[in-house]
Each structure stands twice: as C-alpha cells, then as structure tokens.
Amino acid sequence: MDFFELTTDPIDITSVSRRVIPPECGATVTLDGYVRKFTKGRETLYLIYEAYEPMALKEMQKLILQAKTDFEISNVGIVHRLGRLEIGETSVAISVAAPHRRAAFAACEWLIRELKRTVPIWKKEVYADGEEWIEGDRGAVV
Amino acid sequence: MIGLYSLRHICKNVSVGEPGSLKLKVLFFGATAEAAGTRSTVLEIPPGAASGNALKKVLELYPELASHKLLFSVNQTYARGDEPLNTGDELAVFTAVSGG
Numbered sequence: 199m200d201f202f203e204l205t206t207d208p209i210d211i212t213s214v215s216r217r218v219i220p221p222e223c224g225a226t227v228t229l230d231g232y233v234r235k236f237t238k239g240r241e242t243l244y245l246i247y248e249a250y251e252p253m254a255l256k257e258m259q260k261l262i263l264q265a266k267t268d269f270e271i272s273n274v275g276i277v278h279r280l281g282r283l284e285i286g287e288t289s290v291a292i293s294v295a296a297p298h299r300r301a302a303f304a305a306c307e308w309l310i311r312e313l314k315r316t317v318p319i320w321k322k323e324v325y326a327d328g329e330e331w332i333e334g335d336r337g338a339v340v
Numbered sequence: 341m342i343g344l345y346s347l348r349h350i351c352k353n354v355s356v357g358e359p360g361s362l363k364l365k366v367l368f369f370g371a372t373a374e375a376a377g378t379r380s381t382v383l384e385i386p387p388g389a390a391s392g393n394a395l396k397k398v399l400e401l402y403p404e405l406a407s408h409k410l411l412f413s414v415n416q417t418y419a420r421g422d423e424p425l426n427t428g429d430e431l432a433v434f435t436a437v438s439g440g
Contacts, residue, residue, distance in 0.1 A: 334437045
C-alpha cells in the first residue's frame with residue numbers, strides 16, 4: 199500500500215517502514231530526515247514547518263506515481279511533519295519497498311530530492327539570535 | 341442600525357468591480373505570508389486575464405513580495421503564467437520550497 203501524509207504528531211519511523219511491505223518484496227529503504235542542530239556553523243533552537251496542505255498532498259502523490267513508473271519498486275510511503283519540531287525529531291520519513299534493494303535505494307534518493315524541489319512545504323529556522331524562513335535554491339518548478 | 345448602515349456602506353464600496361470581472365482567492369505561505377502581512381485575500385481581475393496577469397497584480401498590491409524568488413500555483417497545480425482563470429480559482433504565491 200502506498201501512502202502520503204502530513205501530520206503534526208511525532209513520526210514513528212518504524213511504523214512508516216513496516217507499512218509499505220508487500221509479500222513480493224525483499225528490501226525496504228527508509229529515509230529518516232530529522233532536525234539538525236548546526237547548519238553551516240549556526241545553532242538552530244527549533245524549526246517550524248508549514249505546508250500548502252492540499253497541494254503538498256497532490257505533489258507527494260505525483261512523486262509516488264512517477265517513482266513507481268521509473269524504478270522497479272512496489273510500495274512507497276511518505277510522511278512529512280508540520281508545526282514545531284525540536285532538534286533530532288523526524289521531519290520526513292520516506293519508505294520504499296522493492297523486490298531488490300538497489301531500486302529501493304535509488305528511488306528513495308530520487309523521492310527526497312524531488313520532494314525538496316516540488317512539494318510546497320517551508321521551514322522556518324529559529325536560531326538563538328533570530329529566525330528566518332528558508333527559501334529553496336530551486337527556481338520555477340515546471 | 342448605525343452598524344448595519346456602516347457595514348452596507350463599506351460593502352458597497354469594496355465589492356463593486358468591473359462588470360464581468362473575475363474574483364480569485366489568493367493564498368500566501370511562510371515568507372510570502374509574512375511579507376504580505378496576510379495569509380489570504382480576494383483579487384479582482386478583468387475577464388480573460390491569465391495567471392501571470394494575476395500574479396503581476398498581486399505584486400503591485402504587495403510590493404514586499406518582489407524581493408523573493410517566487411513560485412505560484414493555480415488550483416494547487418504549479419503555474420507558468422499562461423493559464424486561463426475563472427471566478428473562484430485559487431492562486432497561491434510562495435517562495436521556492438524548503439521542506440524535507
């Protein structure tokens with residue numbers, strides 16, 4: 199079963215990982231993306247994530263469909279957290295189940311790269327000495 | 341009665357647009373919501389205007405947005421600027437995304 203979700207609750211990485219497994223698969227690759235304390239030497243206190251929720255869900259679904267076309271994989275689950283996140287908390291989990299591991303690794307890498315480029319979610323870094331909305335470095339997504 | 345009169349008076353002033361003009365819902369998020377000072381507004385544009393014309397009008401109304409690298413969408417799909425618009429369409433204006 200594929201799934202794509204936004205949540206303000208903590209993400210249970212193991213349950214995301216186990217939900218994608220069908221009988222024909224032999225490997226699941228799971229990315230656990232979490233809040234980093236130091237970015238380019240600057241200390242983060244916490245993050246705020248915000249999404250354009252209906253569009254973010256549509257874009258996540260598109261990514262899953264594309265990944266299943268381009269890679270030999272069976273199931274994909276993506277969960278992204280919103281709201282305030284403390285250091286070390288999971289912000290995004292992506293699990294890809296495949297008959298063989300190689301395709302799962304490749305698809306998982308492609309999915310996180312595309313998610314960071316196309317899914318309308320933004321993070322605000324709150325530092326000890328200020329805060330800022332992070333703007334992606336990618337241009338127009340069309 | 342005074343309150344009612346005032347409200348009708350205000351509504352009369354703000355709701356009268358060009359005949360046949362289109363009304364769009366405009367949404368802002370994150371950095372664009374902070375720059376615009378609001379999360380949503382209603383925009384009236386002339387009939388036949390495309391999404392790029394609507395974006396241009398948003399930038400005229402909220403010049404603080406111009407310093408950002410912007411993306412925009414119509415009805416939750418990324419827009420190029422040539423999409424035709426209808427009343428009730430949802431235009432969102434936001435910065436390059438930074439999830440993950």
